[in-house]
Amino acid sequence: MMGFSPVAYAKSYLPPSGHQRTYILGYTIGMIANGVFLPIYVLYLTQIVKISDSKTALAIAIAALVGLPLTLVAGDLADRLGPRRVVLFGLAGQFLGMGSYVFIQGFWSLLIVVMSMNVFAYTYFASEGALMRRIASDDTVTFRNQVQALGSVGVTIGALFAGVGISIGTPWAYRGMFLGIAAAYIVVIAITLRIPDYEPLPKPASTAEAKPRRWVVLRDKPFIVYALVSGLLTISTFVENQLLPVWIVVHTSAPRWTVALAFVLNTGVAILLQMRLSRNIRSARQAGRALLRCGIGLLAGYLLLALMPGHAPWLATVLVVAGVVVVAIAQIWMVSGRFVLEFSLPPAHAQGQYDGFLNTVMTLSITAAPLVLLGVVVGHGFAGWLGLGGFFLLLGLLSPAIAGWGERTRPPAEAAAGTAAEPDPAEGVLAGAGTDESR
Known part of the structure; x- marks a missing residue:
């Protein structure tokens, strides 16, 4: 071996x-x-x-x-x-x-x-x-x-x-x-400055039946729905630095140093497993299934974290470690699925426009995150964690259908480009190591 x-x-x-x-x-x-x-x-x-x-x-x-x-x-x-x-x-x-x-x-x-x-x-x-x-x-x-x-x-x-x-x-x-x-x-x-100054890509030529529109993203219904789901899932990335520290210190008997441990575990799991867990996520449909796994994983991880109060410090520590690891894996699936959809759904000549729209939606979610996590979830204890996990599970359940809708509505040339990056199993170390997103 x-x-x-x-x-x-x-x-x-x-x-x-x-x-x-x-x-x-x-x-x-x-x-x-x-x-x-x-x-x-x-x-x-x-x-x-x-x-x-x-x-x-x-x-x-x-x-x-x-x-x-x-x-x-x-x-x-x-x-x-x-x-x-x-x-x-x-x-x-x-x-x-x-x-x-x-x-x-x-x-x-x-x-x-x-x-x-x-x-x-x-x-x-x-x-x-x-x-x-x-x-x-x-x-x-x-x-x-x-x-x-x-x-x-x-x-x-x-x-x-x-x-x-x-x-x-x-x-x-x-x-x-x-x-x-x-x-x-x-x-x-x-x-x-050492990277080439790429020229803008040409837009599709106009025909008698169709003329290219400037703000194509605002007419792309599947991508708009995906952006809303992705933006709401983004709230989950703030659990570790906004909700979890308060939960550990105020509501559980876990040592305070487990707050720092949670950060280290989350980052370490991403570094070690990012490429390995993302290696087979290349098409839009695979991305939709990855977001579904993300929703399931977030619910499971949050249930472990929700069980921490009322237990001895050692058991609370075990629960936070297990919960953070499960959540970190779920977030790898989330970012891996998002990477595929965010590059396979937009046409190449409008990638920036699509990214700009997506970042607008995500920024609104980031603004709302403290209100949701600190204003609602933490105050409701176990029910708050369960509700948060259930909400993300619902988003995950919707994702395969949204990804399939997006894939069906792409022009044939774009659909082919979206799957062109499928790895060759014989590619060696890279294919065998195999990412997430996260931002």
């Missing part, structure tokens, strides 16, 4: 040398920067700048809503101008925004910074999918999974750096981290 090779397994996460590997290098550096940013920015604003919790939350919420209408426009610009140009615009703005955190002095300066940053961040999110599709061509789904897995590694590394800075705790320790994040974005921009 062939032994396990860590080197070969690690190589399965890397595409061949070339533009794909260049993109992944830049993306991973960006995720390291994000891994530093996410744990520190609220602490910096509330503990160092001394902005109240309520005003910090208000500024972040207002900024999210202000930037929201721009995502569809940004995605359309990526299709019309070329994706690399719009991606670079988004990266440049985030570089300036991260550096601007050191100048925040109160609510109004915070609001200006986060509003500006969201304009550029939403622009980036709406255009990165179009760039990845141009770089990877028929192998987009595998490439997107590799990006996801290595991005998780980057976030983990960044969080370790953030932990050091938080331990030091001085104002200049935080400011130094923000300046380091900004410097990382300069590196990402330099790496992205």
Whole structure:
């Protein structure tokens, strides 16, 4: 029997040398920067700048809503101008925004910074999918999974750096981290400039029976329904960092350190199993079944977490470990299914427009997540967890029919392109290791 090779397994996460590997290098550096940013920015604003919790939350919420209408426009610009140009615009703005955190002095300066940053961040999110599709061509789904897995590694590394800075705790320790994040974005921009400046793809030619429309996504009913389901499923990705810490600390006897353990387990499962669990998810119908498995897995994991109160610390710890692992696997199926649908349903010339619409829906879900998780679920205990899991199961049950509807309504050329990335079983390490999404 062939032994396990860590080197070969690690190589399965890397595409061949070339533009794909260049993109992944830049993306991973960006995720390291994000891994530093996410744990520190609220602490910096509330503990160092001394902005109240309520005003910090208000500024972040207002900024999210202000930037929201721009995502569809940004995605359309990526299709019309070329994706690399719009991606670079988004990266440049985030570089300036991260550096601007050191100048925040109160609510109004915070609001200006986060509003500006969201304009550029939403622009980036709406255009990165179009760039990845141009770089990877028929192998987009595998490439997107590799990006996801290595991005998780980057976030983990960044969080370790953030932990050091938080331990030091001085104002200049935080400011130094923000300046380091900004410097990382300069590196990402330099790496992205090495990727070709792809020209916009031609739109379908008009005929007497049909003329191409600019906002095709707004007329694509299967994709609109899919976007709503996908956006609602996105709420599940915030359970680990919004609902679970409160549940563990306030409602169970599990040690407080299990909060950190849950983060480590969730990330570790994604890193180890992302490629393996996603290797056979390539067509729209396979993606729909993956989302169904996601719904079942989320319900099962949430039931384990819901059972934690009233038990001894050791049993509560066992339940949180088991629940988090099951949920992490479910989320791998979720992101794997989403990757396929988000690249197989949109026409290639309108990928950015479709991504922009999808990001608009997802941002609304992200805005609603704290209200659902902290305002409703946590207060209802076991019933709240059961209701949340049941809701995600319902979304999973709907997904195969939605995926089939989307596949049937694609033009023949697009349907063929959507399945062109089906892996050859003899491809070797990559096919044998086999991703999720998650964002």
